Amino acid sequence: MPTEPLSQKDIEDRLAELPGWSLDGDSITRTYRLGSHFAATGLVVHIAQTQEELDHHSTLTLGYDTVGLTVNTHDAGGAVTAKDFELAHRVEDLAPSHGAA
Ligand SMILES: C[C@H](O)[C@H](O)[C@H]1CNC2=NC(N)=NC(=O)C2=N1
Numbered sequence: 494m495p496t497e498p499l500s501q502k503d504i505e506d507r508l509a510e511l512p513g514w515s516l517d518g519d520s521i522t523r524t525y526r527l528g529s530h531f532a533a534t535g536l537v538v539h540i541a542q543t544q545e546e547l548d549h550h551s552t553l554t555l556g557y558d559t560v561g562l563t564v565n566t567h568d569a570g571g572a573v574t575a576k577d578f579e580l581a582h583r584v585e586d587l588a589p590s591h592g593a594a
Contacts, residue, residue, distance in 0.1 A: 498572030507578050514581055520565040521577050523584075525593040527558050536560050536591040543583050549576045560593070 499507070504521070508514055514523045527533040537555050540562065544550045551564035562584065566574040 496566055496569045496574045496576060498566075498569050499574055504573050511578070511581055511585065516573070517563060519571055519573065520563045521573055521581060522561065522563040523581065524559055524561045525588055527560065527594075528592050530557055532591055532593075533558050533560050536588060536593055539587055539591065540584055543587065544580065547576070547580055547583065549580050551580060 504516060508516060508521065511521075511523075513525075514521055516522075525533075525536065527536060533555055537553055537560055540551070540553060540560070549564075549566075551562040554561035554563075562581075564577045564580055565571050566576050
């Protein structure tokens with residue numbers, strides 16, 4: 494997976510395919526709402542497993558019933574790369590099984 498920084502247009506085009514995700518400074522970010530604190534915690538664990546598989550890690554924020562992700566690519570100097578979108582798509586695929594909205 495390439496780690497070249499993506500252009501602003503490429504980022505915007507890719508975000509258009511990811512409802513709920515947005516650009517926050519030099520990172521992409523999404524907050525999921527869950528049905529309970531326990532469900533939110535379970536989602537965090539599942540995301541952590543996926544991040545280990547990808548060897549690509551976001552900053553995860555666990556709230557009462559929310560999970561926030563904020564990610565960019567350290568190896569690209571903190572720019573947004575295709576690896577960040579790969580993680581975003583993987584999380585989008587697994588979040589519904591936790592009842593995430
Ligand atoms: C050594 C290890 O493979 C690298 O440090 C990985 C770990 N997780 C990572 N996560 C993120 N977000 N960006 C990286 O560049 C990165 N690099």
